[in-house]
Amino acid sequence: MSEESYGDGTRSVRAGEGPAVPGAPLRPSPVFAAPFHLGDLPPRAGGVDAYARTEQPTLRDFEAAVGELDGGRCLSFSTGMAALTAAVMACVGAGDRVVLPSDGYYATRMLAAQELVRFGVEVEYVSTPEVGAFAAGGGLAGAAMVLLETPSNPQLDVCDIAAVARAARAAGALVAVDNTTATPLGQRPLELGAHLTVGSDTKALTGHSDLLLGHVSTTDDDLFARLKGFRDRTGSTPGPFEAWLGHRSMSTLDLRLARQAANAAAVAELLAGSPAVTGLRWPWRPSDPSFALASRQMLRANGVLSCELADEDAVARLLAATRLWSAATSFGGVHSTIDRRAQWGGDAVPAGFVRLSCGIEDTADLVADLSAALDGLG
Secondary structure, three states: OOHHHHHHHHHHHOOOOOOOOOOOOOOOOOOOOOOEEEEEEOOHHHOOOOOOOOOOOHHHHHHHHHHHHHHHEEEEEHHHHHHHHHHHOOOOOOOOOOEEEEOOHHHHHHHHHHHHHHHHHHHEEEOHHHHOOOOOOOOOOOOEEEEEEOOOOOOOOOOOHHHHHHHHHHHEEEEEEEEOOOOHHHOOHHHOOEEEEEEEOOOOOOOOOOOOEEEEEEEEEHHHHHHHHHHHHHHHOOOHHHHHHHHHHOOHHHHHHHHHHHHHHHHHHHOOOOOOOOOEOOOOOOOOOOHHHHHHHOOOOOOOEEOOOOOHHHHHHHHHOOOOEEEEEEOOOOOOOEEEHHHHHHOOOOOOOEEEOOOOOOOOHHHHHHHHHHOOOO
């Protein structure tokens, strides 16, 4: 079998590995050096490392693994927001126009409102369900970049990456896709025509709720050089131990996603039948508005759902009655969590709107626990 034909589990374990060396560990340990010996040669002569902010072997191992899954060249960053900031700010400048999702991650909109505008970048907001028609109707004319987030966070709408990418390329605009929710196993934006794919690896990619990491991947050498230059100059490089832990955690990505998706399917059915719940969203449920597009565009389901309870008090009562669902933000980890999004103030959602992230606990246990808590809502 060729490496290209390997399944998700094999690729998750083996991504980024070099040839086997007798006596060497299966996965190299992290290299903690900041400066490296220069000897009597000029800095970086022969490609040797000089200083960890600009070159680091442990980061390269992690980046090789993520890039292999993404289908491009990867650069790692200290956080997902650092990665997204680089993807935008390394590619646009004063006077440029950028199109962002109005319903995407709130910190992205904060970056635009408080930083991009300050630097003279014009920002236009379009919702995920509307961006396809917006692009097809010529809305990207004169834009420097369009950023997509699909599925969107927290409402889980899906847009057609390939269609937007075709319109953007015709208009001369770059396309970046925040692929955090899907992960590289669930969606491959670069194959669909995007110039950049961005991920908050804090979430499902590393999946244990104990790391802050992000990455950007691209197939364009010029874009890669711009991104690397931006990272080198701004210093948003992750630490080697974080990169090593991220690489280690990726080995179980296929297994974690499979259990999370199975749990989400069962939880979605429970929520759909509860009188305490409205507005259920999970793109892989046939009745979901995004089902047809998600089924065509995405490679597999994941464990993130959203819905609405009556109000803030109902969410508090639900959480107080559960043992296996924790109140926590972020998503994609091994623990099942519920996040009341309105408490953060960044999303235009009702007070009782929640995002649920299914962990890898036993399906029957999660469903029984949540079912009892929902019954208590009356």
